[in-house]
Amino acid sequence: MAKTLHRLTARQVTAKSLPPGVHHDGGGLYLQNREHGHRSWLFRFTHDGKRHWMGLGSIEELPLAEAREQAAAFRAEVKRGINPMSKRRENYAATVSRTSRAMTFEKAMDRFLAAKSAQWSNDKHAKQWRSTLTQYALPKLGSMPVSEITTDDVLRVLEGQWLKKTETMNRVRGRIEKILDWATAAKHREGDNPARWRGNLKELLADPTTAKNEQHFAALPYDQVADFVGDLRGRAGMSAKAAEFVILTAARTTMVRGATWDEIDLEARVWTIPAERMKGRKNQRREHKIPLSDRAVEILESVRGDHPEIVFPSTTGRAMSENAMLALLKRMDRRDVTIHGFRSTFRDWAAETTHYPHEVVEMALAHTIKNKAEAAYRRGDLLEKRRALMQEWADYCQPAKEGLE
CATH class of the missing domain: 1.10.150.130 (Tyrosine recombinase, N-terminal domain)
Incomplete structure (x- = not known):
């Protein structure tokens, strides 16, 4: 580097028009010495009667021989009437445009x-x-x-x-x-x-805070369900446990309120709801089996022995009233949701975050199969596939304070 700078010094052209620290190498190429030892190449040219200074880069990145080659190429462009600075800006813009198009x-x-x-x-x-x-x-x-x-x-x-x-x-x-x-x-x-x-x-769109949602029951966005379950677990009382059980099983509230111990098989981890308790026309009803997740079994174990028949009894010993969970929501100051609406929450979560087939999710919700051909073809209950789905849902509902988020 010392020899290179020596050669440059020997070829310097002293001119009053040059800025301080700028030395001429010949052919429009200049070396610029700036503060803190930074040195870079400049190319000076005249185009359309105006003088321009064009930066070429530092001497660490651009050796002397390459700097002189670039200066020669730019001199040739100037002779052809081309402004090398404008050309470089156009090339840069084209490169940026190609990059932007490539970024899908x-x-x-x-x-x-x-x-x-x-x-x-x-x-x-x-x-x-x-x-x-x-x-x-x-x-x-x-x-x-x-x-x-x-x-x-x-x-x-x-x-x-x-x-x-x-x-x-x-x-x-x-x-x-x-x-x-x-x-x-x-x-x-x-x-x-x-x-x-x-x-x-x-x-252009309806305000999301006031738009009429086509769902019949107010449903909590699924990315908020874990926090809601965490709130439930912090509350004493049978209604809080029943509400969490509703969420984890994606069952209707009436099914949970009327659940009896003879419907529960803890060893097989299955809750079988008899046909007479299912929703729909009598000639279309059939028993519905719900696979129980780890957390659902924990809830059942925690209330076991509270009543010989009813799984979630009221304080009077009878089946929980339809207003019990509504009163729970009021105590939680959650008038923005309904317990039944968690079926919609579950459906949205399954559709948007999992790859389970539509029929598996629909069967988990005990929805009636309206297509007769499909109903005749699908006679099984997809229990094991639904077991995996419900366990994944229970894991998703696990509150952050439980250390699993």
């Missing part, structure tokens, strides 16, 4: 989740994000470059389900917004965020 929404989602995973205490959040986006956003946006996504594209994702699944779709909208914010910060797109609510989608 799906790739941006993967990059965002990878960047945020370190701040999440467990992988449940990432799974929820990926599951909902995979189901709703990727079919419409996945292969699109993030730089080309517009408000109309986001609306194509949301509109069909907005009134049917308002809570879920509003979460999807927010997640799309955050991914596009990341893409903007990472220089893969420019301009306003097309998934932004205020001043944008707010004018």
Whole structure:
């Protein structure tokens, strides 16, 4: 390096027009010495009657021979009437544009989740994000470059389900917004965020806080169920245990309130509800078996012996009244949900975060099979598949304070 600088010094051209610390190497190439020992190459040229200085890089990254080659190439461009600075900016813009087109929404989602995973205490959040986006956003946006996504594209994702699944779709909208914010910060797109609510989608969609949900019972978003269960476990009384049992089994409240010990097989871990207690027309009713998760069995063991017949008795010794769980919710100050609504919570969770077939989830909910051909074909109860599903649901409902989140 010392010999190189010596040669440069020998070829310096002293000129009053040069800024301090700038030395001429010849052919428009200059060496710039700045504070703290930083040295870099400059190329000076005249285009359309104006003089320009063009940075080429530091001497550590660009050796003298290569700097002179670049200066020669730029001199040739100037002779052809080309401004090398403008050309370089155009090439850079084209490269950025190609990079932006290559960054699809799906790739941006993967990059965002990878960047945020370190701040999440467990992988449940990432799974929820990926599951909902995979189901709703990727079919419409996945292969699109993030730089080309517009408000109309986001609306194509949301509109069909907005009134049917308002809570879920509003979460999807927010997640799309955050991914596009990341893409903007990472220089893969420019301009306003097309998934932004205020001043944008707010004018095109019903307000999620007042939109009429097509569900008949107020349902808690599934990503809040673990906190709700944690609140239940902190409360004494039979109604709190019965409410958690309703949630874990995805059963109707009437089924749980009327449950008797002769329906429960703790050894086989199965609760068999007789046909006469099932909902529906009498000629279509059939007994319903519910596989019991580890936590459901724990609840049953905790109330065993409280009554010889009724699983969840009231303080009077009779079956729990239909108002018992309603009173529980009032004490919890949770007028925003109903216990029955947790069936919808379970259904949304299963559809959006698991890969269980539709018929397995429907059978877990004891829904009637309306298609006669399907009903005739499917005569089994899919008990073992449902057992895995219900255990996974129970694990998901486990409160954070239990150390499993």
